[in-house]
Amino acid sequence: MARLPATAKGKTIDTVWSGTWVAERLGVRLREPETGGAPARPALRELLGLALRRNPKRAHLLVSQVLGKHVPQSPEVVYAAGHGLGVRVRELLGAEAAATALVLGYAETATGLGHCVADGLGAAPYLHSTRRPVPGLTPAGGFEESHSHATSHLLLPEDPALLAGTGPLVLVDDEFSTGNTVLNTIRDLHARYPREHYVVVALVDMRSAADRARLAEFAAGLGARVDLIALAAGTVELPDGVLDKGRALVAQYESQGSPETQGSHAGGVGRDRGAPPSGAAPVERVELGWPQGLPDGGRHGFTPAHRARLEQALPGLAERLAAALGDRPGRVLVLGNEELMYAPLRLARALEETGTATEVRFSTTTRSPVLAVDDPGYAIRTRLVFPAHDDPADGPGDRYAYNVAGAGFDTVVAVVDSAGDTPALHDGLLERLRRHTARVVLAVVPSYVPTLEPIMLPAPLRGPAFSSYPAEDVGWLLQDLSDVALEAPTEEREEAIQAGGAHYAESLPVEYQPSARYQALYQSALDASAARIAQAVGTVTETVLAERSPAPVLVSLARAGTPVGVLMRRWARYRHGLDLPHYAVSIVRGRGIDANALRWLAAHHDPADVVFVDGWTGKGAITRELREALRDFPGFDPEIVVLADPGRCVATYGTREDFLIPSACLNSTVSGLVSRTVLRADLVGPDDFHGAKFYRELAAADVSTAFVDTVAARFAEVADAVDTQVKELLVADRAPTWEGWAAVERISEEYGIHDVNLVKPGVGETTRVLLRRVPWKILAQRGAGADLDHVRLLAEQRGVPVEEVDDLPYTCVGLIHPRFTRGATGADGKAVAAK
Structure with a gap:
């Protein structure tokens, strides 16, 4: 059996291109693009080889030399390829937009690549699609990859809000061939969580001119920007009848060997037959000491905080692995497992940096069946076949490890998650590996099990489906009761409330329809007070940033506080480039704050960063209500902040003057077309958010966005006055006096x-x-x-x-x-x- 070619810095030492065999037999050609004097990219042949696969939709397989999936490669080279792409994305977006981005990788081949892109981007959270369902975890989305061996992808974030942001979405795959998968993904997610900017990242962009035009047309129809970044670009030329020719060629070579079963391998070098060599050492197990609670990857989300924990832990993990391998482990392959690519890659890279091994390479097992042919001009030289071993298996059937047998590795470190540490693993993959290397070491990373309790509550409601505010301005932690008849005549409500037969939160007043004269008064009031409000907004926001948190989570009390929360969010972006989260929750006098909304907030944010926002204080009843309600929820700061505090009930405010805030002049038509909140036992169960209605029928009279736009337009002219006022407030005695x-x-x-x-x-x-x-x-x-x-x-x-x-x-x-x-x-x- 011929020795597989070694690699150095991503280039094969052999002079024969690993796509020659397929090119000669099927007429497949890789074409480089015309550079037109632009800086040269890596040549396609440096990045790709060719192989054949058993797939009824596509005969050929582009085999990446730098992905770390089918071809063992230096972990430094694999990591650098993805990280460098992430740096380019950050340069494209700019610092402000990059800070709001989410990176989404595709299972299974691009899960590790997407992680590396997220690392290069900076502080971006990461999520990858998966084919492994989790009982009790409701998918937040899904899409089809039409050409894949296993087509259905699930999106299973632990935090449902992860996909609900409005910043750029960065989609990462190993290759961009037709664009169908990306279109399917964007179409599905845009319908749920619309965004203005998408960035597609791939190692290679192999689209045809027609595919490029189709994506441009799709983006135009969507009303969104779609950019693409790749290490290299070109096209694949496929002659007529290539699919039939490919099938015939695969059948011919497979017929030369024994049938493919768990333990046999047909076609070319690497037939996996017989028992392990006599005297083969048993599989060794190494305890890595993986940090408790740290996700093993991005299947359910991987946050910047997770990334920081991993970076801190990696030196210790590498030390324990190096100690287990000893002084002379020789040539080492760190072998990841299907979607589990990133953790093994980082372990391999950390091990490589210790200098313990003669050489460290990294690759991963896969579910994709590919023909193996022992020829220097073919990308898949050998194949190991073994049964699926994760529990529950994310799909039945065989699994594969390519270019491992015959590669001359002295030690193979198999890294799996604990769901894959089953008897089938030991009887299957590990037993196969023992036939081809002197030493097999098993490292098990704990499978991250998402906390199911937070996702029992729904994701926040957002515009335009609920409220007329843009989706990024506010997420409503409410349930939609728009179809329920809740309005009662004002006189009936008052009589029932005062008689003690009903609570004011159990019904809604009929929405007031302002006359033309009243609307004119509102507009006049807004024109006269916009700068005054803008100054108060700037003052309260700067005070919060200085005293409460540099990255607060704004939680407005629906609905009077919500326009103020929207304005504070806009000030933070205008003055500091911050994209603060903002949610609206219900608080009811005499009944307290929505406890389920607090549970949702505690599950998705640090309670210490939560800042409760209201429009103004009257006598301070809600201020007291909030403080009392939060006794059962430690960690939240009960001190509310308001735009105006004429009642002198709070310490953080924009002003203490009792002046007209025009948003008080109207009801829903200045508050996102959302009613005041409803709490009634027959409508709001123990596991529900409080309710509210969205008055879509009042859209013609809506001034919600116009109100905040008008005030925000005055930010620049009041900025100096805000700075002066905040300096004075930060040293002033602002203790509440409760004069009101x-x-x-x-x-x-x-x-x-x-x-x-x-x-x-x-x-x-x-x-x-x-x-x-x-x-x-x-x-x-x-x-x-x-x-x-x-x-x-x-x-x-x-x-x-x-x-x-x-x-x-x-x-x-x-x-x-x-x-x-x-x-x-x-x-x-x-x-x-x-x-």
């Missing part, structure tokens, strides 16, 4: 209400009273100006008196009288409270 609560208690007694819940202080809360409740009267600070124009108009429309008073700590206060009766009406016939 004291004022509400005084007003409650003075006006004979005796229930602080029916006193709604501040411009925002007063507006809510006029839009959603049955008000009795409005108290207005004497001399208050344009900030109350909309309040006066609403009060006029509803027949509610406005009483000007002195010494009011708020601009205005809305009062709801406890002795409400449905029969009492105002001058315009509207129902009011009777005293």
